[in-house]
Amino acid sequence: MEFPEIIKGLSVQVETLTHITIRNIKFDHGFPFTELAEYLNLKYLEIENCRFNRGKIIKPDLKAFQKLESILISATYVNFEIMEILCCQAKDCLRVLKLPTGTTDFPKLENICVNFCPNIKKFITSIKKSSYKHIISVINACKNLEEIHIYEDRCDEIFTYNVFDANQFLRLLGETLPKSVHTFKYLSDLSFDSTSLEIFLRQFQPKKFILLEFNDCSFFSD
Incomplete structure (x- = not known):
């Protein structure tokens, strides 16, 4: 039919x-x-x-x-x-x-x-190992976001993560996320250094936090 x-x-x-x-x-x-x-x-x-x-x-x-x-x-x-x-x-x-x-x-x-x-208010998207610019562009456009969910797109992925790029992305998120965001979920096997996480948390200062979730990620010190 x-x-x-x-x-x-x-x-x-x-x-x-x-x-x-x-x-x-x-x-x-x-x-x-x-x-x-x-x-x-x-x-x-x-x-x-x-x-x-x-x-x-x-x-x-x-x-x-x-x-x-x-x-x-x-x-x-x-x-x-x-x-x-x-x-x-x-x-x-x-x-x-x-x-x-x-x-x-x-x-x-x-x-x-x-x-x-x-x-x-809510944006759900995926990240590939080769690109994250689309996430930043939409976050910049949506000034009243309250929830953001990012997960890893594992389909047809042939690239390997560049640690600098991963850290750069986390820092950019800290700069870009609007203060209206109260829920942030990140599901990916990305590896970040502790400095980038610290910068992310220092830059991202929401008015009212409900949930911050990093799932399957790893963080390491220098």
């Missing part, structure tokens, strides 16, 4: 359905804006391990996605035009954003977050 047929079967729920999760589906005709736009009360959209072939993108009605609070992407590449439409439609309703590294064009997304989505 094709996705349009499945979603059409839920048409009686267009007024009440608030959560949609799409998993393990290949879309031959591009992103299903037309189908999803029918659900005007949609608040939670999760997309996992999907593939969207190139297709004509039809911008949805202005009423679509106006109540969208959470966009969670996993193991899926979503081109920037799609992310731009979703974020610009949701605007200040958007609270939660999950975007692993490599899922979209992060430099362009930074401008969208600044201009349209000032109320993003």
Whole structure:
């Protein structure tokens, strides 16, 4: 059964359905804006391990996605035009954003977050051994963040960590994290030196701390 047929079967729920999760589906005709736009009360959209072939993108009605609070992407590449439409439609309703590294064009997304989505409170992302710039760019754009979760993307990774780069990243996080952040989770097997951890903790001074978690990391002294 094709996705349009499945979603059409839920048409009686267009007024009440608030959560949609799409998993393990290949879309031959591009992103299903037309189908999803029918659900005007949609608040939670999760997309996992999907593939969207190139297709004509039809911008949805202005009423679509106006109540969208959470966009969670996993193991899926979503081109920037799609992310731009979703974020610009949701605007200040958007609270939660999950975007692993490599899922979209992060430099362009930074401008969208600044201009349209000032109320993003929670950012979940992954870090590769070769890049962390996308994390810093989104944190810079989202000035009202309260929760940040970073985990390691282990897929197709062929690089080895450079200790200096890891330490540089930790220090940059300390400089960049807004004071509104109260929950910070870091799941990775990165190794940091104790000086970088000290600098991170000295620079990162939130107004109200609830949780600071480093999982699987290692720290060492000179």
